[in-house]
Amino acid sequence: MNKEDSWTDLFFSGNPPKFVNDIKDDQQFQRFYPDDENWKLRGLVDKTRWIDENKIQVLWLIRNGRKKYVGKVFPDYTERQAMEQLYRLRMLNPRTPQRINDAVHEFDRFYREARAYRHIDQFCPRGERIYFPKFHGMVTEIPRSRFSSGYAKKRAVVLEAVKPELYSRRILAGDISSYPEDLSEINPALSPFECEWYISLLNDRLRRLEALHRIGVTHGDVKDCHFRLPGDIYDTVLYDFSESYTFSPKWPFRVNSGRPRPLRGISEGERKRVRIQVEERANTRDFRSHLINLSSENIVDGALYQSLDKEQELLELIILKVYNRPDYFSMPTLNSVFPFLEKICPKSDLSWYIRRGRLLHHYKSIWAVSYNDVNRPASILFNHEVQFETVDLCDSSFFMLCLIPQSWNLSWRTNSEPISMNTELVDKLRQACLLLASSECWGRVFGRSDFQENRKE
Structure with missing residues (x-):
C-alpha cells in the first residue's frame, strides 16, 4: 500500500466513496x-468588519451599476510564509522546492476556498449545491484599476451575491431524514413552536454541513455567522471555506489546524x-425577539400559545x-x-x-x-x-410553491403522475399561479371559496 492509499483509507475509515x-x-x-x-470591486459586503491589507476582504463586484457578484479578495501568501509554517510544524527538509510548493497550495486560504x-461543483448532487453560494470562478491577476475601495490585491474568488432577501433564500425539503432533537431542556420557557423552529x-x-462531509470536505471554521448574513435572523447558505480541507489523495500536512485524521471524527466535532x-440561540430566544420586533410582545405570545384547533378548518x-x-x-x-x-403576512393580521x-x-x-x-x-407548468x-431558471423565471390545506380534501397527486385526476382543479391552480406570476408580490393567499370561484381574494 502506497502513502496515498493509506491516507485515503485513514480519512474515509477504510470505506472511500467512488468519487x-x-x-x-x-x-x-x-x-x-x-x-x-465593465466591472469594479467596490464597497464592503459587511461594513461592520474591520479589515487591513493582510485580511480577507469581501467586496461587491459591481457591473453596470448592479451588485452582480461578490468578490472575496485574498492577501498574498508567499513561499516564505509557507516555509515558516513548515518550520512551526517541525517538518523535515522544509526547504525542498516540492515541499514548499505543496505547502503553499495547502496553507494558502485562497486555494482552500x-x-x-x-x-x-464536481461532486455535490445538483439539488444540494443550493446549500452553498454559487461559484463563478477565480481571478488571479486583478489590476489595481478594478478596485474602487479596499486594499488592491491580485486574487479573488467570485461568488453569488447572497443577500438577506427572498431572492437568495433556499427552500429545503421537509421529508428528508432529520435528527430527533429536544431543546426544551435548554430553555423551559420556549413555546412548542419555538422548539420546533x-x-x-x-x-x-446539519443537512448543509453533512452534504460537505459526504464529498470529503470539512469546513474547518463552523460558526453561526457562516450560515446567515450579518444582521439576518434567517439562514441562507453555508459559506466561508477559507479554513476548509478538501480531500486529495496526497497526504496533507494538516487538516483543519490538526494532524491528519479520519473524517468521521472531524464530522462529529463540526456537528457538535x-x-x-443552535442551543445558545434557543437559550436567548432570539427568534421570539425577532418576531416581537415585527409587531408586539402581546401579539407574538398570543400567536405562540393560543389554541388553533378551530383555525385548522379555515386554512x-x-x-x-x-x-x-x-x-x-x-x-x-x-x-x-x-x-x-413572514414576507406575505397581511398587515391586517400581524x-x-x-x-x-x-x-x-x-x-x-x-x-x-x-x-x-x-x-x-407567461406559462405555468406542474x-x-x-x-x-x-429546469434551468433564467432571470425572468421562478419556481412556485403551492401549499394546499389537507382539509380541502382535493385529489392532488405529488409524484410523476398527473397532479389531479380532475383537470378543472388543475386549471384553477394554474390560474391562481398565473395571478401571482403576473404581480410583483412574493406570494398570494386564496380562501377556499375564492379558489373554487377562480377569482382574486
Whole structure:
C-alpha cells in the first residue's frame, strides 16, 4: 500500500466513496469570465468588519451599476510564509522546492476556498449545491484599476451575491431524514413552536454541513455567522471555506489546524459545534425577539400559545415565488419556508404567519415553474408537465410553491403522475399561479371559496 492509499483509507475509515478515483491533483480551477469587462470591486459586503491589507476582504463586484457578484479578495501568501509554517510544524527538509510548493497550495486560504467550491461543483448532487453560494470562478491577476475601495490585491474568488432577501433564500425539503432533537431542556420557557423552529434550524444546518462531509470536505471554521448574513435572523447558505480541507489523495500536512485524521471524527466535532450554536440561540430566544420586533410582545405570545384547533378548518391556499430551486421538490422545512410566510403576512393580521407556521403540517405541497418570455405570455407548468430536475431558471423565471390545506380534501397527486385526476382543479391552480406570476408580490393567499370561484381574494 502506497502513502496515498493509506491516507485515503485513514480519512474515509477504510470505506472511500467512488468519487475519489475521479480526483486529480492537477485539475485546473474555473476562471471568472464576466459578461463584459465593465466591472469594479467596490464597497464592503459587511461594513461592520474591520479589515487591513493582510485580511480577507469581501467586496461587491459591481457591473453596470448592479451588485452582480461578490468578490472575496485574498492577501498574498508567499513561499516564505509557507516555509515558516513548515518550520512551526517541525517538518523535515522544509526547504525542498516540492515541499514548499505543496505547502503553499495547502496553507494558502485562497486555494482552500477555490478547492472547496470546485469540489462542490464536481461532486455535490445538483439539488444540494443550493446549500452553498454559487461559484463563478477565480481571478488571479486583478489590476489595481478594478478596485474602487479596499486594499488592491491580485486574487479573488467570485461568488453569488447572497443577500438577506427572498431572492437568495433556499427552500429545503421537509421529508428528508432529520435528527430527533429536544431543546426544551435548554430553555423551559420556549413555546412548542419555538422548539420546533430551532429544531428545524438545527436539522437544516446539519443537512448543509453533512452534504460537505459526504464529498470529503470539512469546513474547518463552523460558526453561526457562516450560515446567515450579518444582521439576518434567517439562514441562507453555508459559506466561508477559507479554513476548509478538501480531500486529495496526497497526504496533507494538516487538516483543519490538526494532524491528519479520519473524517468521521472531524464530522462529529463540526456537528457538535452546530448543535451548541443552535442551543445558545434557543437559550436567548432570539427568534421570539425577532418576531416581537415585527409587531408586539402581546401579539407574538398570543400567536405562540393560543389554541388553533378551530383555525385548522379555515386554512387558505398559499402560493409563493421561489427564485432558487429547492434541494428536493416536496414539502418544505419550517425553518426554510418561514421567511416567505413572514414576507406575505397581511398587515391586517400581524400574527398570521406565525399561526400558519404552527399549522404547516396541515398542508401538502405542489411545485410549479413559471416561464416568462417576452415573445409569449407567461406559462405555468406542474411536475407532470416538465422534469423539474432538468429546469434551468433564467432571470425572468421562478419556481412556485403551492401549499394546499389537507382539509380541502382535493385529489392532488405529488409524484410523476398527473397532479389531479380532475383537470378543472388543475386549471384553477394554474390560474391562481398565473395571478401571482403576473404581480410583483412574493406570494398570494386564496380562501377556499375564492379558489373554487377562480377569482382574486
